[in-house]
Structures are given as structure tokens and as C-alpha cells.
Amino acid sequence: MASGYFLTILTFTAMYISLALSLNILTGYAGQVSLGHAAFLGIGAYTSAVLTLRYEVPFWLAFLAAIVLTGLIGTILGLPSLRVRHDFLVLATMGINFVVVSVFKYVDFFGGAMGLVNIPAPSLFGITFRGGVPYLLLTTAYALFTLWICWYLSKTWSGLAFQTIRNDEEAAASLGVNPARYKIYAFGISAALAGGVGSLYAHFLGSVFPDNFVFVESIGMLSMVIFGGIGTLRGPIVGAILLRLIPELLRFIQDYRFTFYGALLVLMMLFQPMGLLGNDSWLWQHLTRWFRSSARSAKEDVR
Amino acid sequence: MLLLQNLSNALILACTYILMAAGLTMVYGVLKVLHIAHASVYTVGAFVGVLAFTRLGNFWVALAIAMFVSGIFGVLIYRSTYFYLLNSPRTVPLIASVGMFVMFTDLLQKPFLMGAYQRAFPAGGAGLPAVKTALFSFTAKQVLILLVTVILLAIVYVILTRTKLGLSWQAASMDRDMASAVGVNLNQSIAANFFLGSALAGAAGVLVGVYNNSVFATMGDLPSYKAFIIIVLGGMGSLPGAILASLILAIVENFLVASIGYVLPRDSIAFLVLILMLMFRPNGLLGRE
Numbered sequence: 001m002a003s004g005y006f007l008t009i010l011t012f013t014a015m016y017i018s019l020a021l022s023l024n025i026l027t028g029y030a031g032q033v034s035l036g037h038a039a040f041l042g043i044g045a046y047t048s049a050v051l052t053l054r055y056e057v058p059f060w061l062a063f064l065a066a067i068v069l070t071g072l073i074g075t076i077l078g079l080p081s082l083r084v085r086h087d088f089l090v091l092a093t094m095g096i097n098f099v100v101v102s103v104f105k106y107v108d109f110f111g112g113a114m115g116l117v118n119i120p121a122p123s124l125f126g127i128t129f130r131g132g133v134p135y136l137l138l139t140t141a142y143a144l145f146t147l148w149i150c151w152y153l154s155k156t157w158s159g160l161a162f163q164t165i166r167n168d169e170e171a172a173a174s175l176g177v178n179p180a181r182y183k184i185y186a187f188g189i190s191a192a193l194a195g196g197v198g199s200l201y202a203h204f205l206g207s208v209f210p211d212n213f214v215f216v217e218s219i220g221m222l223s224m225v226i227f228g229g230i231g232t233l234r235g236p237i238v239g240a241i242l243l244r245l246i247p248e249l250l251r252f253i254q255d256y257r258f259t260f261y262g263a264l265l266v267l268m269m270l271f272q273p274m275g276l277l278g279n280d281s282w283l284w285q286h287l288t289r290w291f292r293s294s295a296r297s298a299k300e301d302v303r
Numbered sequence: 304m305l306l307l308q309n310l311s312n313a314l315i316l317a318c319t320y321i322l323m324a325a326g327l328t329m330v331y332g333v334l335k336v337l338h339i340a341h342a343s344v345y346t347v348g349a350f351v352g353v354l355a356f357t358r359l360g361n362f363w364v365a366l367a368i369a370m371f372v373s374g375i376f377g378v379l380i381y382r383s384t385y386f387y388l389l390n391s392p393r394t395v396p397l398i399a400s401v402g403m404f405v406m407f408t409d410l411l412q413k414p415f416l417m418g419a420y421q422r423a424f425p426a427g428g429a430g431l432p433a434v435k436t437a438l439f440s441f442t443a444k445q446v447l448i449l450l451v452t453v454i455l456l457a458i459v460y461v462i463l464t465r466t467k468l469g470l471s472w473q474a475a476s477m478d479r480d481m482a483s484a485v486g487v488n489l490n491q492s493i494a495a496n497f498f499l500g501s502a503l504a505g506a507a508g509v510l511v512g513v514y515n516n517s518v519f520a521t522m523g524d525l526p527s528y529k530a531f532i533i534i535v536l537g538g539m540g541s542l543p544g545a546i547l548a549s550l551i552l553a554i555v556e557n558f559l560v561a562s563i564g565y566v567l568p569r570d571s572i573a574f575l576v577l578i579l580m581l582m583f584r585p586n587g588l589l590g591r592e
Contacts, residue, residue: 031394033397035401080578088581091531091532094528094531219401219402256409258408258409259405259406262404265398265399269384269388269398270388
């Protein structure tokens with residue numbers, strides 16, 4: 001039982017690593033703060049749940065459909081960025097979350113407030129992935145896939161484009177980088193990846209409820225990205241792990257989880273806006289300095 | 304007849320939106336911060352109002368106390384956070400604001416504050432008479448909302464146009480550094496701005512609490528979100544725009560719900576309006592440029 005509990009925590013941590021990394025594409029790379037990432041998680045989860053429950057589509061197809069459909073919706077929702085400066089667009093992302101949750105809640109097709117239950121567990125070659133180690137491997141594989149996409153985006157030309165947009169949109173435009181187009185890319189990719197997590201989430205829990213995808217959940221994800229270090233690969237991973245594990249280890253925080261997330265956001269903004277391991281952060285500077293000096297002394301030792 | 308009654312209902316809805324949006328648009332005008340934690344100020348206002356009312360039994364005293372406490376709460380939010388982030392990129396105070404909003408909402412739901420249940424706010428119409436004519440009618444509660452809103456807006460109008468304080472806000476909204484260079488005491492000016500804006504939000508919380516006879520910890524979420532839509536619609540930082548936009552949104556909501564019923568949840572209308580506005584008129588109806 002204890003190991004089952006531990007596996008559940010690890011599975012959720014893997015899912016939240018994917019979520020934080022995908023949100024980081026939008027918030028860290030394209031510089032667009034999003035307060036509605038849980039909506040994409042929800043769209044993916046409901047797509048997959050509806051397809052498998054109502055139309056008896058096999059899990060793997062439903063999983064792909066969740067990624068594609070969430071990606072498409074994300075792209076459409078990114079369209080206002082053609083016209084609007086980013087701090088106004090933040091409002092739109094918050095609205096997406098409210099509307100998506102209210103659609104799940106008030107449209108009977110999606111089960112209303114009672115949610116959707118008895119979502120089947122995925123199976124491949126006769127093996128059923130019902131919780132436990134197999135599911136942990138599945139979510140870990142997905143987290144690695146997300147990491148690879150993020151790494152790819154940051155290493156290729158698009159990574160440079162994202163960086164220029166984040167630093168100065170007008171300068172980027174003058175160099176022939178179209179900021180709006182890259183923002184829409186970021187919206188699409190980020191939403192698609194979150195949609196995939198949504199599918200895994202729905203089939204892991206076996207049920208989905210509108211309240212799983214409310215606004216504060218989005219803030220939880222944003223806290224992970226910002227706490228760890230916005231715009232880096234290491235930041236969201238460390239942020240997701242720490243913010244999932246700290247409330248599990250310190251029980252008294254569990255009851256005040258959102259107070260903790262909120263206070264953390266305020267404190268990070270006041271003292272370390274780049275995050276714990278961001279590029280200009282205190283900790284990262286000291287870590288790199290320490291690594292460099294120890295590498296140097298190791299070299300001298302060899303001599 | 305029905306049309307006029309719908310219009311007068313929309314007017315009452317608009318009044319609550321106006322009080323909420325006025326505070327937000329004032330803060331945006333001076334600080335250029337999307338002050339999401341404004342929702343918490345609104346809820347705190349309603350909460351203090353209901354506490355004061357049950358202890359003292361007088362609505363007007365309760366309203367005054369609630370407005371004062373909300374105003375102080377707003378100033379504390381400014382001094383503890385935004386004050387240090389004035390020169391950061393715009394997303395930094397925005398994220399801090401989101402953090403405060405989430406933190407206060409969660410704390411307010413705890414049993415030692417408001418708890419997770421609804422409280423009644425049985426102030427009725429505070430002794431005001433109902434108005435009934437052949438064409439339209441207002442209940443006593445609606446008269447109360449209308450009266451308080453008109454009085455508060457008149458006070459804000461006088462402060463904005465007839466006092467040095469209003470002038471200093473105007474200067475600060477154009478250029479903070481320049482305003483400070485010509486002798487505006489920015490700290491005092493912004494703190495006063497927060498006090499007034501937050502007091503208005505507190506009043507809105509009290510009025511909505513009385514009108515629905517219920518006060519609860521998450522009551523601020525939707526109104527604050529709508530207030531943002533209103534200030535986008537009205538042009539960021541423009542008070543007349545906010546008033547016009549409140550009226551438009553309230554009328555659209557009332558008539559769409561009256562005519563086509565619940566095709567969409569009523570609250571998503573506001574969101575669709577926002578997306579359309581952002582696409583086609585990003586500077587709002589009365590915004591500059």
C-alpha cells in the first residue's frame with residue numbers, strides 16, 4: 001500500500017513535469033504569461049474520456065486525438081496575440097479557464113458537475129496499464145518526450161526567435177521574426193503537450209470532474225515554472241518536483257497548498273523574479289561559480 | 304414594458320460592475336498593473352460589511368467600516384508588493400498580483416476567517432422605499448444600489464476633476480517619473496489612489512452581498528474577471544469608458560439571457576465579448592489612439 005501511494009505521487013510528479021515544461025514553452029520561451037493552462041489539461045482529459053467512453057475509441061487513438069484537438073484549440077485561442085500586447089492577453093488566458101470549466105460543468109454531454117467516470121485503463125499488446133509501475137513508465141516516457149521537444153525548440157533557430165521575442169518584440173520584428181506567428185506556435189505546441197498529459201491524467205484516475213481543472217490549478221502550474229526558473233529546461237522540472245513533493249512531505253502545507261503557491265509567487269517576484277535556478281538567479285550563479293572553481297582545482301590537482 | 308423592466312435590471316447590474324471596474328481602472332491608469340488581487344479586496348469588503356452589520360445592526364455604519372477597511376487593505380497590498388515592483392517588467396507585478404489573489408482566496412476559505420459556506424447579509428433595502436411606476440419598478444434593494452453608486456461616483460468625479468489629488472493621478476498616469484520631477488509626491492498619490500479604488504471595490508462587495516443576501520469566500524472571482532473585461536472594453540484607464548462598458552455588458556447579458564435563455568452559460572458571454580474586443584478594437588471603445 002505504501003509503495004502504491006509512493007508510485008501515485010511519482011506518476012503525478014511525472015505528469016506535472018510535462019505540464020510545467022509545456023507551460024514553459026508559452027511563458028518562458030514566448031514570454032506569454034498564461035493563467036489558463038489547466039484548461040488545456042482539461043480539454044485533453046475530456047477529449048480522451050469522451051472518445052473512449054462514448055465512442056469506444058481505443059486509448060491510443062484517443063490519446064493522439066486529445067493532443068491534436070487541444071493543440072488546435074490552443075492555436076485558435078492564441079489568435080488574439082496577432083493584435084494584442086501580452087499583458088492584455090493574460091486576461092484572455094484567465095477567461096479561457098473560466099469558460100472551459102463552465103462548459104464542462106453546464107453541458108450535459110460532458111457529464112456536468114458529476115463528471116465522467118469509469119474511464120477505461122489503456123492497454124497495449126494485451127498489457128493493461130492500470131496504475132502502478134507501467135503507468136509510471138508511461139508518464140515518465142511522456143515527460144521525456146516533452147523534455148525532448150523543449151530541448152529541440154530551444155536549440156534550433158526557433159529557440160533564438162523565441163528569445164528575441166521575449167527580450168524585445170519590436171527589435172525581433174525588425175529582424176524579420178514575426179512575434180505573433182511564434183506566439184501562436186507556442187500556444188499550439190504548449191496546448192498540445194498539455195492535452196497529452198490530460199489524456200494520461202484521465203485514464204490514470206479513471207474519472208474526470210470540472211473542478212480538477214479550475215483556475216487555481218493553472219496557478220499551481222505557473223508557480224512551478226516560476227519557482228524553478230522561467231525559460232530554462234532545468235527550472236520547470238525542479239519546480240514541478242519540489243512543489244509536488246513539499247506538500248506531500250510537510251502535511252501541514254497540504255491544507256494550505258494554494259496559500260503556499262500564492263505566497264511563493266509573491267515572494268519569488270519580490271526577491272528572485274528569475275526563479276530558483278533561472279539564469280540570473282542567486283542560487284544558479286553560485287552553483288555555476290562553484291562548479292567552475294571546483295573544475296579548475298580538479299585540473300590543478302591533475303597537474 | 305418588459306423591455307423597460309429589463310433595462311432597469313441591467314442598470315442595477317451595471318452599477319455593481321461600475322464600482323468594481325472604477326477601482327481597477329484607476330489603479331491601471333496610474334500603475335499600469337493588472338490588479339487581479341482586487342477581487343480579494345471586494346470579498347474582504349463584503350465580509351467586513353456583514354460582520355459589522357451583524358454586530359452593529361446599522362447598514363450605513365457597516366458600509367462605511369467596510370469601505371474603510373477595504374481601503375486600508377488595498378493600501379497594504381500596494382505598500383507590501385507593488386511598491387517594490389514599480390520599475391520591473393509588467394509581468395512581474397502581474398504575477399505577484401495573481402499570487403496574492405490565490406493566497407487570499409485560499410486563506411479566506413479557511414474556517415478561522417469566512418469558511419467554505421455562504422453567510423446571509425439581511426440588510427434588506429436599509430430602510431429605503433421601493434419605487435414603482437407604470438413602466439418600471441425598483442425594489443428597495445435596487446434603489447439602495449443605485450443611490451450608493453451615484454453618490455460614490457459623484458465623489459470620485461469631484462476628486463478626479465476638482466482636487467490636486469486627481470490632478471496628480473492624471474500626471475502620474477501620463478508619466479510617473481516626470482510627475483515626480485515636477486513635485487508630485489508619488490507615494491502618497493498612489494497610496495490614495497489605492498485607498499479610493501479599494502474602498503469602491505469594498506462598497507461593491509457589500510452591495511452585491513446585500514442584494515443576493517449571501518457572502519462567500521469566492522464571490523469576487525467572477526465580478527473581478529468581468530471588471531477586467533469592462534476596462535478592456537472601455538479602454539484601459541478611462542473612467543467614462545468603464546461606465547459605458549459596464550452598461551453595455553449588463554444590457555447584453557440581460558437581454559441575451561432573457562431572449563435566448565441558457566444556450567451558453569451567462570458568464571461566458573463576457574468572455575466572448577473580451578476575445579472579440581481584443582481582436583478588433585484592442586484599445587477599447589473610448590480608449591486613446
